[in-house]
Amino acid sequence: MKKLPGIVRKIVEAIRASNTICIVGHIRPDGDCIGSQLGLGLALKAGGKKVTCWNEDSMPAKLAFLDLKGRLLQQPVPGRRFDCVIATDCASFERLGKVGPCIERRNVFINIDHHASNTRYADLNWISPEEPSTGELIVRLLEAGDWPITPAIADCLFAAVSTDTGSFQYPSTRPPTFQVAARLVERGADLGRICNEVYHSYSLSRVRLLQHVYNQFKLTDGDRVAYFWLKKKDYDRTGAKPDDSEGLIDHVRAIEPVVVACLFEEVEPQLTRVSLRSKSQRVNVNDIARRFGGGGHHAAAGARIKGQPLAVERQVLTAVKDALHHLAQ
Numbered sequence: 001m002k003k004l005p006g007i008v009r010k011i012v013e014a015i016r017a018s019n020t021i022c023i024v025g026h027i028r029p030d031g032d033c034i035g036s037q038l039g040l041g042l043a044l045k046a047g048g049k050k051v052t053c054w055n056e057d058s059m060p061a062k063l064a065f066l067d068l069k070g071r072l073l074q075q076p077v078p079g080r081r082f083d084c085v086i087a088t089d090c091a092s093f094e095r096l097g098k099v100g101p102c103i104e105r106r107n108v109f110i111n112i113d114h115h116a117s118n119t120r121y122a123d124l125n126w127i128s129p130e131e132p133s134t135g136e137l138i139v140r141l142l143e144a145g146d147w148p149i150t151p152a153i154a155d156c157l158f159a160a161v162s163t164d165t166g167s168f169q170y171p172s173t174r175p176p177t178f179q180v181a182a183r184l185v186e187r188g189a190d191l192g193r194i195c196n197e198v199y200h201s202y203s204l205s206r207v208r209l210l211q212h213v214y215n216q217f218k219l220t221d222g223d224r225v226a227y228f229w230l231k232k233k234d235y236d237r238t239g240a241k242p243d244d245s246e247g248l249i250d251h252v253r254a255i256e257p258v259v260v261a262c263l264f265e266e267v268e269p270q271l272t273r274v275s276l277r278s279k280s281q282r283v284n285v286n287d288i289a290r291r292f293g294g295g296g297h298h299a300a301a302g303a304r305i306k307g308q309p310l311a312v313e314r315q316v317l318t319a320v321k322d323a324l325h326h327l328a329q
Helices: 006-016 031-046 061-067 093-103 134-144 151-164 175-186 191-199 204-216 232-238 249-253 285-290 309-328
Strands: 020-024 050-054 082-088 106-113 124-127 218-220 225-230 260-268 271-278 300-306
Touching (some): 006 082, 006 124, 020 093, 031 050, 031 082, 031 134, 031 151, 050 093, 061 191, 082 093, 134 151, 134 175, 151 175, 204 232, 204 249, 225 249, 249 260, 249 271, 260 309, 271 309, 285 300, 285 309
Parallel strands (some): 082 106, 106 124, 225 260
Antiparallel strands (some): 218 225, 260 271, 271 300
């Protein structure tokens, strides 16, 4: 088993000394965020803690099976006091969104994440960029604290690990990741159910959104860059929700000549959410995202950029092309 850093012992001690715990995640939560929150929350609740999970945005429909009774994930409430607040998979305090002001009354703040861009904003920070998912860190934390991993917890954490590794296909996946996944299966993770719910069960509205992507995506820089826009009118026309866009970028990333894929999503008329994916070890999209105040990982990163949409598009594509041109040198 991989040796754990000393910060893990301090986190275990802080959690054991706490009774009321709030586990928070980032805006637009993905599988790693939700799976890590719920897996940790269920384990601590089984250990006798009073646990609440808060996100600004609601649970993506495809992950609802992880919290069918809806008992853990709730809307944030200002003024509540907690012994301990734990942020999972959130690279900066700002990424907590509206949850941030609701967790001011706390004794200790813990930050567990795997993003290289993490700003270490808490009292105790366990940041491990070499790990491909926060879910993997939560598994190690539960094992270090001797907290139970039941089949329901294993489902949550397997979903977290699986989704952030592209179902174990991304280059960031390492042998310890498979070992963690194996231990979760041993503890009862239902692979058939997880794969069906997460990868093989999509709404018709999402399929219509995907159809839009295939009809509208563009190629540039010798077909090495693929990009597309999702605007509010596209969601209205297809009946899709923002969480239906999860994973759409991978469809254009998979095109054979493409090295970098870009998704531009309208948040507001003067605010664009940009997602970047790279297929080359020599093109670090985290560096590109950081230029615009964002961050993430080597192969997957993003940012929220203010300005005219076409100006944002031009600036981001120029940065991507510069990175590719350096690749050719």
